[in-house]
Amino acid sequence: MKTKRRTLIVLLVFVLAAGAALALLTHANQKAEQAASEAEDGSIPLLDVTTATLESVSIQYGGETLTLRPSDDGWTLTEDPAYHLDDSACNTIRTALAGMKAKRQLEAQPGEDYGFDAPQLVVNVSAAGESTTLTVGAENPVTGDVYVRREGGDAVYTVDAARFRCMEQTKAELFGAFSPAGITVSNIEAVRYTLQSGETIKLQSVSQPTEADSTTYQTVWQLTDEPDAALDTGKTDALLAALAGYVTGQDTAADLSACGFDAPLVTAEVTTADGTVTLTYAIGTNGYYMMVSGDSSVYTVDGQTVQALCLTARQLKADT
Template identity: 85%
Template structure:
C-alpha cells in the first residue's frame, strides 16, 4: 500500500513539473512571438520620449550642432534670439516620440555601417535621461538607415524617413515671420526716405465711396499733395511689402557688409501701437532689413524692396 502511495506521489510530482515546464515554454513562446511580431511590424522602441518628458534635442548635422529647447515655442540654445520654425521642430519631436526600428542585428567584423562618418547624430534628453542615436549609412535596397544607440554593439535598421526632418541646417529651420509685427491694414501713416534723399509721406484718408454714398473707404494720399490721386496697386504693394515675411535671420551680422551704412530706403511706419522704423539695404549677398529695437539683420527678396523704392511721382 505504501509503495503504491509513493508511486502516486512521484507521478503527481512529475505531472506538476511537466505542467510548470509547459507553462514556462508557453510563456517563452509567447515572448518570442511578441518579439518576432515587433520585428515584423518595425516596432522595436529606441527611445522613451513623450511631448511632456522631452527636455532637449541636440542634432549634429553637416558640421553644425543645433540644440532645440521646447517650451512656449522652440528656442535654439546656441542662438536664443533666432526665430525657429515651430512647426518643423514639432515634427522632430513627433518623430522622436515614435522612433522605432524595423530590425536589430549584431555588428559584423569589418563593417562600420557608416558610423565612422555618421550622417547624423541625435542626442535626446527626456525625463533626465540622455540617449544618443548615431545614424550611419543608408541601405539602398531597403531604404533603411543603420542606427546605433549609446555606442552599443547592436545595430538597428530604421526607416530613413524618420530622420529626414532632422537633416536641416540652421537656415533651413528658420521660421518666416514679420519682425515688425504689423499687417498692411494696421498702417495709419507712412514716411520713408529713399537713398536719393527724397522723403515721401503718406496718410490714410477715409472718404465716401460715391457722391451720395454713406459708405466709406480708406485711400492713401501724399501728405504734401492730398489732392493727387495715387495708383492703388502701387500703394497696396507698398503697404504689403512693409508687412511681408522675412526669409532669413542673422543675429550677429556685419551691418556694413549688409549695406546699412547707405540704405536703399528707411521707412517710419505708424500704427495704433506706435511707430516702427524699418531700414532696407543691399549687401554682398542680397537684400536685407532691420527693425528698430532689434539687433538682427533679416533677409528679404528683391521684389519687396522694389515695391518700397517708389518716388512720390511714381506712386501717382
C-alpha cells in the same frame, strides 16, 4: 435510420472541424499581418520619449550642432536664442522621435562600420531627465533603412530612414518666416520713408465715402504734401504689403557694413495705433536685407519687396 444518424454525426463533426480549422487559419493570418505591420513600422524600442516628456534634442548635421528646446511659447535654439525657429518643423522632429522603434537588431560584423565613421546625423535626446544619443550611419540601398547605434552599446539597429529625414536640416532651413515688425497692412495708418537720394515721401490713410452722399466709407491713401494727387493703387498696395511682409532669413550677428547698412536704400517709419516702428532696407554682398528698430538682427528679404519701397512721389502718382 441508424445509418442516416451516423452520417449526420459525421457531417456535423466534419463541419465543426472545418470551422475550427478556418478559425485557426484566420487567427494565424491575423498574427502574420500584425507581425508584418510591426516589422514594417518597427517593434524594437530605441527611445523612451513622448511628445510630452521631450526636454531637448541636439542634432549634429552638415557641420552644425543645433539644440532645440520646446516651451509653451514655441521652440528655442540654445546656440542662438534670438533666432526665430519654424515651430512646425520642430514639432515634426519631436513627433518623429516619440516612441522611436527599430525594425531589426543586428550583431555588428568585424570590418563593417555601417557608416558610423562618417555618420549622417548624431542625435542626442533628453527626456524625463535621461539622455540618449543615436548615431545614424549609412542607408541600406535595398531596404531604404538606415543603420543606427545607441551610445554605450554595440548593437546595430535598422530604422526607417523617413524617421530622420526631418532632422536633416541646417539652421537656415529651420528658420520660421514671420513679420519681425509685427505689423499688418490693415493697421498701418501712415508711412514716412526716405530714399537713398534723400527724397522723403509721406503717405497717410484717410476715410472717404464710396460715393457722394454715401454712408459707406473706404480707406484711401494719399500723399500728405499733395492730398489731391491721384495715386496708383497697385503701387501703394504693393508698398504697404512690402512693409508688412514676411522675412525669409535671419542673422543675429551680421556684419552691417557687408549688408549695406552704411548706405541704406530706404528707411521707412510706419505708424500704427500701437506706435511707430522704423524699418531700414539695404543691399549687400549676398542680397537684400532689413532691420527693425529695437532689434539687432538682420533679416533677409526679396528684391521685389525693396523695389516696391523705392518709388519716388512722382512714381507713385497714377499719371506716371
